[in-house]
Amino acid sequence: MMRIPINALPILSLVLAGLAAQGAPGPATRPAPLPESATGPQSPSPQSSTSQSSTSQSSTSQSSTSQCGGVVAIGGGKLSDAIYRRILDLTGSGDPNILILPLATAEPDVAGPRTEQRFRENGAQRVDWKTFRRADANETKLLDAIAGAHVVFFPGGDQKRILEALRGTDAAKAIRDVLSRGGVIGGTSAGCEVLGDLSLTGPARTDLAVLGSTEVEPGLAFVPGVVFDQHFLRRSRFLRLLSATLDAPKKVGIGVDESTAVVLPHGTRTIEVLGERQVTIFRLGDDTRAQSGARGDLARTSNLRLHLLAAGDRYDLDRDLVTFSKNPSPAPQLSDPSTDDADPRSPVDPKKNR
Numbered sequence: 001m002m003r004i005p006i007n008a009l010p011i012l013s014l015v016l017a018g019l020a021a022q023g024a025p026g027p028a029t030r031p032a033p034l035p036e037s038a039t040g041p042q043s044p045s046p047q048s049s050t051s052q053s054s055t056s057q058s059s060t061s062q063s064s065t066s067q068c069g070g071v072v073a074i075g076g077g078k079l080s081d082a083i084y085r086r087i088l089d090l091t092g093s094g095d096p097n098i099l100i101l102p103l104a105t106a107e108p109d110v111a112g113p114r115t116e117q118r119f120r121e122n123g124a125q126r127v128d129w130k131t132f133r134r135a136d137a138n139e140t141k142l143l144d145a146i147a148g149a150h151v152v153f154f155p156g157g158d159q160k161r162i163l164e165a166l167r168g169t170d171a172a173k174a175i176r177d178v179l180s181r182g183g184v185i186g187g188t189s190a191g192c193e194v195l196g197d198l199s200l201t202g203p204a205r206t207d208l209a210v211l212g213s214t215e216v217e218p219g220l221a222f223v224p225g226v227v228f229d230q231h232f233l234r235r236s237r238f239l240r241l242l243s244a245t246l247d248a249p250k251k252v253g254i255g256v257d258e259s260t261a262v263v264l265p266h267g268t269r270t271i272e273v274l275g276e277r278q279v280t281i282f283r284l285g286d287d288t289r290a291q292s293g294a295r296g297d298l299a300r301t302s303n304l305r306l307h308l309l310a311a312g313d314r315y316d317l318d319r320d321l322v323t324f325s326k327n328p329s330p331a332p333q334l335s336d337p338s339t340d341d342a343d344p345r346s347p348v349d350p351k352k353n354r
Helices: 054-066 081-090 108-121 140-147 159-166 170-180 238-247
Strands: 070-074 097-100 126-129 151-154 184-188 196-200 216-218 223-230 252-256 260-265 270-275 279-283 305-309 314-316 321-323
Touching: 070 081, 070 223, 070 252, 081 108, 081 151, 081 184, 081 260, 081 270, 097 108, 108 126, 140 170, 159 170, 159 196, 159 216, 170 184, 196 238, 223 238, 238 252, 238 279, 252 260
Parallel strands: 070 184, 097 126, 097 151, 151 184, 196 223, 223 252
Antiparallel strands: 070 260, 196 216, 252 279, 260 270, 270 314, 279 305, 314 321
């Protein structure tokens, strides 16, 4: 039997001690380090289900734009301006440097410029895109470009291409350094898939939850303890992620639907949902029972934790706590499955597009 928690639970309010002074950039245009208070463990301020003073409400509304750095995992499809602007706001810079890595697509000359255009449409002035193969992932010129970025962004395609180009390279370490100093790592579709500990890299059964049925590879682990899936509800990937979560019971499975983002600010373990559709979360709790079995056996579980979130809702990964937004989330109109925002020419084929 599944249990869905319905009560919003308050958690600590996030207050940043101050943003880095916006002076002239240092040599090699590296992003300025964050103030010390912004890099320690923080908790974002959820909207409480109880009444708050106007001062508290003001502080909460400001927190979404004053946090510096983090991870933004987007479920693919058409991305709203609000998602791009949230990425830019998270940098804490008035003139952020954006680096797009269209490694997942077979057409980087389409995905790169298209994503660059969308960032520029939302106010970014310094935007560049680069693609490379694994043999070039330790080159000084590439590492310098990554070191100078406030944002590193992965458009969609095939997540295997990203993993093959980056995993275990100096470039992957340099991207992690961007995050550790208060920058932003973002990805949509396949770019979302690689951000967690594990990456789901192939199709799975959509009729049954079967142990060992989901093809999995190590991810880039920018969000420890998490397995992401994308295009989640639009492409019927419920059982794919459920099976993967049962196979890796210590991981939290997060399914992000199209036109929707999960935002994890730097130094926190509380995600916020942004966008038009929903985010589904699976995890095994202390009271969850999962019957062990061999690869290919039907999965069996009891008291699995399941959360279904929408825009404005927050979820504490460490404490398994949900805080619902007080604002309603009207359902978008039914439409045909969309192509990825970064590559409007690529057709959507759920069997081929991972």
